[in-house]
Amino acid sequence: MATHRTSTPLYRRLARQLQERIDAGTYTAGARLPSEPELSAEFDVNRLTVRQAVAELERAGTIEIRRGVGTFVRPPAVRVSIDVDPRSQRVDLGSVHAALHSRDGEEVVAAPPVTGSAEDLEAAGRLGRAPGELSRLESVIRLGAEVRTVSSYWLPSALLPPGFDRPGLRGNLVPELARAAGIELEYDWRAFGAIGADLADAELLGLPVGTPLLVREGVSCTPDGAPALYVRRRIVGSSARFVLHYREHPDR
Amino acid sequence: MATHRTSTPLYRRLARQLQERIDAGTYTAGARLPSEPELSAEFDVNRLTVRQAVAELERAGTIEIRRGVGTFVRPPAVRVSIDVDPRSQRVDLGSVHAALHSRDGEEVVAAPPVTGSAEDLEAAGRLGRAPGELSRLESVIRLGAEVRTVSSYWLPSALLPPGFDRPGLRGNLVPELARAAGIELEYDWRAFGAIGADLADAELLGLPVGTPLLVREGVSCTPDGAPALYVRRRIVGSSARFVLHYREHPDR
DNA sequence: GACATCTAGATGTCTAGATGTGTAACGGCT
DNA sequence: AGCCGTTACACATCTAGACATCTAGATGTC
Numbered sequence A, B: 001m002a003t004h005r006t007s008t009p010l011y012r013r014l015a016r017q018l019q020e021r022i023d024a025g026t027y028t029a030g031a032r033l034p035s036e037p038e039l040s041a042e043f044d045v046n047r048l049t050v051r052q053a054v055a056e057l058e059r060a061g062t063i064e065i066r067r068g069v070g071t072f073v074r075p076p077a078v079r080v081s082i083d084v085d086p087r088s089q090r091v092d093l094g095s096v097h098a099a100l101h102s103r104d105g106e107e108v109v110a111a112p113p114v115t116g117s118a119e120d121l122e123a124a125g126r127l128g129r130a131p132g133e134l135s136r137l138e139s140v141i142r143l144g145a146e147v148r149t150v151s152s153y154w155l156p157s158a159l160l161p162p163g164f165d166r167p168g169l170r171g172n173l174v175p176e177l178a179r180a181a182g183i184e185l186e187y188d189w190r191a192f193g194a195i196g197a198d199l200a201d202a203e204l205l206g207l208p209v210g211t212p213l214l215v216r217e218g219v220s221c222t223p224d225g226a227p228a229l230y231v232r233r234r235i236v237g238s239s240a241r242f243v244l245h246y247r248e249h250p251d252r
Numbered sequence C: 001g002a003c004a005t006c007t008a009g010a011t012g013t014c015t016a017g018a019t020g021t022g023t024a025a026c027g028g029c030t
Numbered sequence D: 001a002g003c004c005g006t007t008a009c010a011c012a013t014c015t016a017g018a019c020a021t022c023t024a025g026a027t028g029t030c
Helices: A012-025 A036-042 A048-057 A092-098 A118-127 A171-181 A199-205 B010-024 B036-043 B047-059 B094-102 B118-125 B172-181 B199-205
Strands: A062-065 A070-073 A081-085 A090-091 A107-111 A134-141 A146-156 A186-196 A213-222 A227-233 A243-246 B063-066 B070-073 B079-083 B090-092 B106-110 B134-143 B144-156 B185-195 B212-221 B227-234 B243-246
Touching: A012 A036, A012 A048, A036 A048, A036 A081, A048 B118, A070 A213, A092 B185, A107 B063, A118 A134, A118 A146, A146 A171, A171 A227, A186 B185, A186 B227, A199 B010, B010 B036, B010 B047, B047 B063, B079 B106, B118 B134, B118 B144, B118 B227, B144 B172, B172 B227
Parallel strands: A081 A243, B079 B243
Antiparallel strands: A062 A070, A090 B090, A107 A134, A134 A146, A146 A227, A186 A213, A186 B212, A186 B243, A213 A227, A213 B185, A243 B185, B063 B070, B106 B134, B134 B144, B144 B227, B185 B212, B212 B227
């Protein structure tokens, strides 16, 4: 196989061949692929080349690598039904988060200092404040044992009630924070996007760096229109193919 | 550096050190990192280990690797303002696609046979048809020269007007298709999610496998409620940090 | 000036081999 | 039976070295 050079790399051609076998059903969903040495021997390439091909398929979400066990074909995409609006073609963004909340709610995991990093500066800009005026919280939401959502909050330090920066605090953070601070919060804007997990996210989520995450960010204001809270959530599913699913709502 | 063994891999520690330098401003946005051999010498590790660390940061969206040129620190996230609805906390999903349309509209790039692959079966299930009754189209949307969106369409073959499966066809596919077929299409449901580019997507988009993509999928029906079209779009930005941005609309 | 060619240096690919470490099953011991 | 250590085998990490290929700039040519 290593003969006849073409422009496409060997590992990529090998990845394609493996993908074809999966598509063709030679390796069915849940099945274990041959081990790396076996593939190395079968295709007559170095084991590292096999690993590159396999890593490519893992990044593509096609297979799952389990250390010490083997590589397995992923079952089809997992979807989480969430929400609803049929006629108006519209979606209630607020409920996306609600649907992701497990019974335990959020858990504050850190309150890193606002130093002036790129993230901090962006948050400061969105809140119209200087970085020095802001506090920051990091929280996670679990579904069972797995961390499924990582959230970063920035808000004026004056609005942070005592004790809310204590790691381990659990609850429904935004409403409890608003209640404790004696303010009301209204949505200003929200955004959706796709992003790869960075080093910090990957560590918190226990997932490889670059894992695709659904990002929801936004700003909440006090009723007089003053920006009071900038939130940036990174949401992950049980596989790389996780998709939030808005379903028709019966009573709208 | 290769000394004192810890549990975290060497390449990951190196990645973290490089990330810290970027955060600290040692390497500023747009700046070129030292070359791989230079980093290899500085940290006294193998060049392949450097490459693993650098690849990690690239997947995280922190840096950009340009072959033959060097590795560069990415500028902050690029955002594309799109849409709107302030008070109701709702978003018109239809306009997301409209905002992504360039003036050239879509371009049909392929009409692959519906074979019975996992994708085909899923589409068939969502349309309530047998795979044999369906046709499939693949299209792209460009922004300038770059492909920014890849779309897959499944629809009953009986509804596919002649000529629409011709690669190179340009236009606003869905409305033109509905007009040519003499049917009306209404939204049934839509979904958002994050996914990594698979092998086929990566090739079409000219991006690495696993690049985070924003996915929007959904089904459109004829007015009598019969599912007629299943669409699955994969949307990419100019960087891994692309975020669709819904902004407040003045007149709602 | 316009264009082709060369070249240094950068990343990309691939091989060979060694060692680390997690998993699960086997089999002996209690 | 049930616990627990051993062990085979899987993937994970790391090194050393070679060659391929791309990019951008310098150089040469018309």
